Amino acid sequence: MGRYNMVWTSRICFRKYGNFVDNLRLYVRGGSGGMGLPRLGGQGGKGGSIWVTAKDGLTLKKIKDKYPHRRFVAGTGANSSVRTLKGENGEDVEILAPVGIVVTTDEGAVIGELNAEGEKVLVAKGGIGGAHYSGFLPSKGKARQIRLDLKLIADVGLVGFPNAGKSSLLSTLSHAKPQIANYPFTTLRPEIGKIMYDDYRQVSVADLPGLIEGAHMNKGMGHKFLKHVERTKQLMFVVDICGFQLSSKTPFRSAFETVQLLTKELELYKEELLSKPALLVVNKMDLPEAEMLLQELLDQLQNQDDYKSLLPEDLVPKSGLGFRHVVPISAATGLGVEELKACIRGSLDEQAAAQTEEERTRRVQELRGARPPDRPPPPPEAARVNLLFSDANARHPAHNCGSNAKLAHM
Numbered sequence: 001m002g003r004y005n006m007v008w009t010s011r012i013c014f015r016k017y018g019n020f021v022d023n024l025r026l027y028v029r030g031g032s033g034g035m036g037l038p039r040l041g042g043q044g045g046k047g048g049s050i051w052v053t054a055k056d057g058l059t060l061k062k063i064k065d066k067y068p069h070r071r072f073v074a075g076t077g078a079n080s081s082v083r084t085l086k087g088e089n090g091e092d093v094e095i096l097a098p099v100g101i102v103v104t105t106d107e108g109a110v111i112g113e114l115n116a117e118g119e120k121v122l123v124a125k126g127g128i129g130g131a132h133y134s135g136f137l138p139s140k141g142k143a144r145q146i147r148l149d150l151k152l153i154a155d156v157g158l159v160g161f162p163n164a165g166k167s168s169l170l171s172t173l174s175h176a177k178p179q180i181a182n183y184p185f186t187t188l189r190p191e192i193g194k195i196m197y198d199d200y201r202q203v204s205v206a207d208l209p210g211l212i213e214g215a216h217m218n219k220g221m222g223h224k225f226l227k228h229v230e231r232t233k234q235l236m237f238v239v240d241i242c243g244f245q246l247s248s249k250t251p252f253r254s255a256f257e258t259v260q261l262l263t264k265e266l267e268l269y270k271e272e273l274l275s276k277p278a279l280l281v282v283n284k285m286d287l288p289e290a291e292m293l294l295q296e297l298l299d300q301l302q303n304q305d306d307y308k309s310l311l312p313e314d315l316v317p318k319s320g321l322g323f324r325h326v327v328p329i330s331a332a333t334g335l336g337v338e339e340l341k342a343c344i345r346g347s348l349d350e351q352a353a354a355q356t357e358e359e360r361t362r363r364v365q366e367l368r369g370a371r372p373p374d375r376p377p378p379p380p381e382a383a384r385v386n387l388l389f390s391d392a393n394a395r396h397p398a399h400n401c402g403s404n405a406k407l408a409h410m
């Protein structure tokens, strides 16, 4: 393996977990019916119902931000009166949600799925108005907690320009020919591979083909690709250590510039995507000069401000680059692949633990009758990046991806 015998798996920068919202719990209550009028046989109006309707371009985070209380109550039916014997029906409430979600009860029973714009699911029916048959007494609307879950296509999504080695990596990771997945809410058919762990846990990895520079403007597979990045728990950026050039007419990009461009594409499409935990995989470490180029890349990642002028200003991501781990590998020889598997697993486990803790805190607060906490606003970008860089290793000692050290010998 020549001079190259080290794997650098320490955190370059620590991304906060949980800013990206892939599920949401809501309280919904249909309206009560109105009273009937026994004297004249009048009927109360029906209570309004609550519907969840699919709309393109929405995210669960937008719903969360727009309705911090996450409570939806439909209108009450009007009472029957001498003037209006049939009381007016209460108003329905429509909750707009992204396409590609499953709506379930709190216990996990599926109420319905939204796979296309305009599809809707009834989540809380309004009560019936009082009438002769009910002794003129109305009934209450249905009240319950529901969950909106984004249908995930995989635990981890590969993000990289053509030729970075994504397909090769997926095959190496999953030891099998990855399956082409077909999802009802999409036209793109990602390849999905499964990593098997010794404790029988399986982690799914999706190769989402078609990302090129300008994807945010819908170039190439553009938005079709980027939409899928939303549907994974974590991102795995894959870059060729020797850089990337789409064609002889387009400029050559170094590995560092490639990372910047990939990040910029996500930022321009939906900045929220950058709050997903991400790993950076540096591929083709078997090639000559790879170790020297890796050191250069690490230096550039750690001193991003000094290298900002390499690309035109409008191509530099404004939020900086952040990765939980940087893992050099060779998909061709298998070098570093076991370390990568350990990193992926560790990162997903940490994310799951953080989400469970957040949900637990929320429920405790709910039981105490307190308003669920809104996430505190993130610190200003510049401050955050600096802080994360200067303190990352001190506050979060090098994650043990098979090694305790920043430089782990293979």
Ligand SMILES: Nc1nc2c(ncn2[C@@H]2O[C@H](COP(=O)(O)OP(=O)(O)OP(=O)(O)O)[C@@H](O)[C@H]2O)c(=O)[nH]1
Pocket: 160, 161, 162, 163, 164, 165, 166, 167, 168, 169, 209, 210, 283, 284, 285, 286, 287, 329, 330, 331, 332, 333
């Ligand atoms: N030397 C070397 N070559 C590699 C490695 N990984 C992949 N390659 C080669 O790089 C080329 C591209 O690999 P792919 O796996 O098809 O890359 P991709 O990112 O899936 O490319 P697209 O399908 O175009 O998106 C192929 O010729 C591979 O054989 C590696 O670790 N070392």
